[in-house]
Amino acid sequence: MVKNITIFTTNTCGYCQMVKTYLKAKGMGYDEVNLDQTPARREEAHRLSGALTVPVTVVTKTDDSQEVIVGYNLAKLVPAVS
Amino acid sequence: MSNSTDKNQHDLVIIGAGPAALTAAIYTTREDIETVIYERGVIGGLAAVTDVIDNYPGFSDGVKGLDLAEDLRKQAERFGAKIELGEIKSIKDEGEFKRLTNEIGEDLLARSVLIATGSDYNRTGIAGEDKYYARGVHFCATCDGAFYRDKRLVVIGGGNSAVQETIFLTRFASHIDLLVRSNLKASDILIKELQPFIDSGKVTLNLGVTPKEIVGDDNGVNKVIGTLSDGKDKDFPTDGVFVFIGLKPNTQFLKDTSIKLNPQGFIITDSNLETSMPNVFAAGDVRSGATMQIASASGEGATAALKIRECLEGRLHSNEVKQLEVMP
Numbered sequence A: 001m002v003k004n005i006t007i008f009t010t011n012t013c014g015y016c017q018m019v020k021t022y023l024k025a026k027g028m029g030y031d032e033v034n035l036d037q038t039p040a041r042r043e044e045a046h047r048l049s050g051a052l053t054v055p056v057t058v059v060t061k062t063d064d065s066q067e068v069i070v071g072y073n074l075a076k077l078v079p080a081v082s
Numbered sequence B: 001m002s003n004s005t006d007k008n009q010h011d012l013v014i015i016g017a018g019p020a021a022l023t024a025a026i027y028t029t030r031e032d033i034e035t036v037i038y039e040r041g042v043i044g045g046l047a048a049v050t051d052v053i054d055n056y057p058g059f060s061d062g063v064k065g066l067d068l069a070e071d072l073r074k075q076a077e078r079f080g081a082k083i084e085l086g087e088i089k090s091i092k093d094e095g096e097f098k099r100l101t102n103e104i105g106e107d108l109l110a111r112s113v114l115i116a117t118g119s120d121y122n123r124t125g126i127a128g129e130d131k132y133y134a135r136g137v138h139f140c141a142t143c144d145g146a147f148y149r150d151k152r153l154v155v156i157g158g159g160n161s162a163v164q165e166t167i168f169l170t171r172f173a174s175h176i177d178l179l180v181r182s183n184l185k186a187s188d189i190l191i192k193e194l195q196p197f198i199d200s201g202k203v204t205l206n207l208g209v210t211p212k213e214i215v216g217d218d219n220g221v222n223k224v225i226g227t228l229s230d231g232k233d234k235d236f237p238t239d240g241v242f243v244f245i246g247l248k249p250n251t252q253f254l255k256d257t258s259i260k261l262n263p264q265g266f267i268i269t270d271s272n273l274e275t276s277m278p279n280v281f282a283a284g285d286v287r288s289g290a291t292m293q294i295a296s297a298s299g300e301g302a303t304a305a306l307k308i309r310e311c312l313e314g315r316l317h318s319n320e321v322k323q324l325e326v327m328p
């Protein structure tokens, strides 16, 4: 079961928009960390994903385990949030 | 019109949701043609990953790519277009219906099809490109540029996209080496926009440099090795590399079909924008002869939509369909 979802985004990132569109369509809430507004959290996104890219979606489960999805990747996002 | 009864049976399936597709859908849905769009990536296509578009008519101050994409989507959905997130993997001609299969193996039947799959970035194929993908090698400036605030960058390419994205990246990077194999091929207006950044030293234009290798370590990329026109190698120290060396059409899924492609893989159409597979049309960047602009992709989307209507009403007089020539 999903406890919460955090998406790291930037203002100009079309793929971030798609992750948000998908979650909204599924009626799922999420927290957004916009790295243009909070550049200090870039390191956190990098550390979690190992990549220098957005979107990074962090799905925290009720047992506090985390799944990190790099990019707009429905093949990974769909099972992670279902 | 709306003849479709079965859930998986449609009047029109559009493959891709870029400007060509969304414009076509605005027209077809307004004509009451039941329309389903399949999109594997971003709704809005390449327009949605472009920062600002200055040459799309009707926006005197330019328009953000994401905003244009969002408005096109809303406009298409307002008239009833349905957008599915997924990829079409194959298309088979079964006479009255075309059978399309998506990435999870589901079949759709379509009376008519519009292929508006656009194109994707080419890769350089040089050593280090795959190894450091998303860890220092990037293809989307609007997605990944923010990670290079006050860092050095290399941009590879010399066409419109490379110059436009270099200008965009100047808002983050401390310095950009632009590596161009021969000469700049971008439009004059873009070159003019780039000039102040060259004058200020923020961008260094390196002509006659062929990238040879992207070198890095566990922390990411630290240099690009380029071969100069005299054959000598030169190091370009950097924290990241953005590659914009042209586009290749998204037509791999058509390889084993009767849809004719030109030698570069673009779809050949007649003047109705119909392909060599009857009732299957193509519009936008994926079409042989396309001018690779949002305004023209939208225009082709509108044309294709009107021709599809004629086709569904049995009024389309296929002209050169049977004897398609390779267009320029």
Ligand SMILES: Cc1cc2nc3c(=O)[nH]c(=O)nc-3n(C[C@H](O)[C@H](O)[C@H](O)COP(=O)(O)OP(=O)(O)OC[C@H]3O[C@@H](n4cnc5c(N)ncnc54)[C@H](O)[C@@H]3O)c2cc1C
Residues within 6 Å of the ligand: B015, B016, B017, B018, B019, B020, B021, B038, B039, B040, B041, B042, B043, B044, B045, B046, B047, B050, B052, B053, B054, B055, B056, B086, B087, B088, B089, B116, B117, B118, B119, B161, B164, B165, B250, B253, B283, B284, B285, B286, B291, B292, B293, B294, B295, B297
């Ligand atoms: C960096 C950059 C800057 C640009 N700037 C400008 C500009 O300032 N002005 C301008 O006019 N033009 C500009 N362009 C060009 C413009 O973006 C394109 O001409 C336009 O987007 C083409 O529209 P399209 O609908 O044909 O294809 P695209 O926009 O490429 O859309 C095609 C869509 O199809 C999807 N797709 C592909 N295959 C499949 C499949 N099998 N199943 C499902 N979906 C699929 C793709 O994911 C994509 O979203 C720029 C391009 C780039 C790369």
